[in-house]
């Protein structure tokens with residue numbers, strides 16, 4: 704079995720708590736309170752800044768030029784594409800980039816981003832990929848499922864978000880990441896080190912669920 708499929712299967716409880724979270728259901732049905740989405744999205748912008756740094760760390764941790772290029776694609780996808788979605792949506796509520804960047808990081812944002820950066824600092828490229836994978840691939844799975852379920856209809860206030868993550872560009876990015884991690888696994892994974900890789904993947908999935916919960920809590 705390929706590495707990503709194995710991790711997802713063995714972290715099934717954490718993975719489904721993340722991709723089937725109540726926040727995702729409400730976003731899909733359009734019933735999510737706007738305050739919850741706004742808090743989530745501002746925090747996600749701050750999250751993505753740290754994530755771009757984690758991908759930059761992957762450039763440094765890359766054993767080959769191909770790995771460096773793949774890591775760089777991740778940096779560019781965040782800085783050139785994903786952050787623009789956030790600026791566009793926040794702009795529609797009258798928030799500027801300066802407003803967003805001035806917002807304080809919430810605890811789940813700090814917990815998740817510092818966890819990923821530490822996984823990369825203290826480990827190698829495979830450790831970093833295990834910590835990044837739930838982020839990159841989970842949103843593709845969520846976006847594809849919501850798109851298929853009709854959540855991109857104009858009537859859904861969150862259709863733009865669904866179109867972004869369910870769209871071809873993000874889906875291709877996630878597929879590329881999965882294949883890249885599988886290749887790293889083939890080159891460097893041993894059964895002795897597998898439990899650590901699984902533990903990083905499980906923790907990142909849990910931190911993703913906590914991130915959704917932070918959004919829901921903001922509207923409570």
Ligand SMILES: Cc1ncc(CN)c(N)n1
Pocket residue numbers: 747750751785837838839842911914
């Ligand atoms: C918390 C989180 N996880 C994943 C993604 C998708 N890159 C995101 N934007 N934010």
